[in-house]
Amino acid sequence: MRTLIFAALMVVALGVAWGAYVLVGRSNLNLPTLAPSLSSEKTPDFTPYPSVSLSADDRKDFDSRIAKLAMNRLVEYSKIDKDKNVVFSPVCSMSTLGMLLAAADGDTEATILDELCMKGRSSAWVLNNFKQYFEELKKLDKDLPENAGDLAKMTAEDNREEPEPEELISHPADLLTGFRTANSVWSNSKYPTQSGFPASIRSYLAGDAFSTPFDRTTQATVDSWIERGSSGLIKDFGLGEIEDDPALVAVSAAVFSARWDNDSGTPFFRKTSTRDRQFTTPAGLQKTCPFMERTDPLWSYLETPEFQAVQINYELYLTSMLFVLPSKESGTDGFLTHLAKGAFQPGAWKFDYMPGTVRLPKFDFRCSYESVPTLRLMDRLAFDRAFAKPLSGLSVVSRQAAEISVDERGTRAIAIEYSTTGPLGRRRVQPIDLTFDRPFAFFIMYGDSEIPLFAGIVNDPCEHGDK
Numbered sequence: 039m040r041t042l043i044f045a046a047l048m049v050v051a052l053g054v055a056w057g058a059y060v061l062v063g064r065s066n067l068n069l070p071t072l073a074p075s076l077s078s079e080k081t082p083d084f085t086p087y088p089s090v091s092l093s094a095d096d097r098k099d100f101d102s103r104i105a106k107l108a109m110n111r112l113v114e115y116s117k118i119d120k121d122k123n124v125v126f127s128p129v130c131s132m133s134t135l136g137m138l139l140a141a142a143d144g145d146t147e148a149t150i151l152d153e154l155c156m157k158g159r160s161s162a163w164v165l166n167n168f169k170q171y172f173e174e175l176k177k178l179d180k181d182l183p184e185n186a187g188d189l190a191k192m193t194a195e196d197n198r199e200e201p202e203p204e205e206l207i208s209h210p211a212d213l214l215t216g217f218r219t220a221n222s223v224w225s226n227s228k229y230p231t232q233s234g235f236p237a238s239i240r241s242y243l244a245g246d247a248f249s250t251p252f253d254r255t256t257q258a259t260v261d262s263w264i265e266r267g268s269s270g271l272i273k274d275f276g277l278g279e280i281e282d283d284p285a286l287v288a289v290s291a292a293v294f295s296a297r298w299d300n301d302s303g304t305p306f307f308r309k310t311s312t313r314d315r316q317f318t319t320p321a322g323l324q325k326t327c328p329f330m331e332r333t334d335p336l337w338s339y340l341e342t343p344e345f346q347a348v349q350i351n352y353e354l355y356l357t358s359m360l361f362v363l364p365s366k367e368s369g370t371d372g373f374l375t376h377l378a379k380g381a382f383q384p385g386a387w388k389f390d391y392m393p394g395t396v397r398l399p400k401f402d403f404r405c406s407y408e409s410v411p412t413l414r415l416m417d418r419l420a421f422d423r424a425f426a427k428p429l430s431g432l433s434v435v436s437r438q439a440a441e442i443s444v445d446e447r448g449t450r451a452i453a454i455e456y457s458t459t460g461p462l463g464r465r466r467v468q469p470i471d472l473t474f475d476r477p478f479a480f481f482i483m484y485g486d487s488e489i490p491l492f493a494g495i496v497n498d499p500c501e502h503g504d505k
Contacts, residue, residue, distance in 0.1 A: 125494035141424035220267030221245030296352035297448035394470030
């Protein structure tokens with residue numbers, strides 16, 4: 039499985055789901071934006087945010103707030119077209135907003151904190167939690183190749199025997215196991231930055247900081263950095279070109295790759311068990327789709343009045359995927375309303391180990407959508423922590439795009455974001471017999487954290503979106 043995330047930031051901002059590309063500056067998107075103008079005044083000298091000692095309760099609060107952000111985005115994207123699939127990366131969303139927060143001041147800073155669901159918390163508290171979170175994610179990238187050359191070498195040297203010919207590796211990314219993030223900020227040398235801003239990006243967002251004149255070669259330079267940071271897996275994803283004359287570009291890339299965990303050495307879902315079945319879309323249409331099937335004595339299973347869920351572990355340390363099937367009575371809308379009220383707390387969900395059979399449709403789709411964050415509606419945006427002199431005429435646009443594939447071997451996903459700026463289980467006596475034959479939600483999780491690495495809704499597993 040492969041999952042990729044890309045994020046970037048310029049003084050207009052753009053956002054896309056498995057990562058974020060934030061543009062702060064002038065835009066060619068037919069929006070009422072102005073070219074950034076440089077003031078002759080000097081902004082106050084901002085010192086880097088201080089270190090904050092964090093307790094376990096602090097971290098739990100941070101995770102819960104970011105999970106709320108994730109559910110807000112999931113609800114927002116699902117409303118765009120209720121018949122379409124949804125996939126995005128909350129890690130990209132939070133990274134984009136984190137980069138903007140490190141640059142922001144005044145009302146803009148307060149608005150970003152609200153967007154992050156961090157009202158009542160200081161920027162220093164938030165950024166120190168970001169730092170701790172990114173440090174923890176490093177545990178997941180130890181088995182990934184360092185660059186595209188290492189990836190090619192791994193592909194050439196792989197001579198593992200598979201139990202079935204039909205299970206042979208079809209993509210180099212299938213060899214990989216891991217999750218990696220890579221952040222960077224590219225400031226326009228025309229607009230000098232505050233001396234402490236690059237240090238904030240490095241310290242709190244584990245990012246690189248560059249100053250460069252924006253010209254025809256900039257796009258290729260940024261693309262090359264993304265390819266290196268993603269072990270050669272993110273190439274030509276179709277983010278578009280960096281145009282006009284931005285003040286700042288922030289890029290956050292991430293790669294996730296994992297197979298289903300299985301001690302037997304054979305595929306978790308065998309292709310020979312995959313059968314065509316009927317899936318009912320939100321519009322009531324019956325579609326024939328391939329369903330994976332597995333009978334297991336120990337499914338991690340949860341049932342509540344609102345939904346049924348199974349949790350399937352990956353080989354990758356402490357990562358798993360939650361498949362959540364809303365009840366027929368509540369449906370997807372009722373389930374999302376339930377989540378929006380703060381009910382998404384997988385760390386508190388109590389799974390039972392139950393025998394039975396689970397049938398899941400394979401799916402492989404890409405989707406894209408625009409988001410209009412609160413920042414875009416503000417009359418004046420202040421990113422004075424980033425720039426040595428005040429800039430006016432800034433605007434924010436957010437755009438999200440993502441891709442995911444789930445099959446017998448595991449999961450692959452790609453996401454890009456542009457931006458500028460539990461209930462208790464109840465025990466069953468009978469073995470479960472669960473078929474995901476109507477719209478359902480999914481979440482890729484890490485450990486006890488409530489922050490999904492990826493999230494989405496499958497309304498039609500036969501639909502490939504705009505791939």
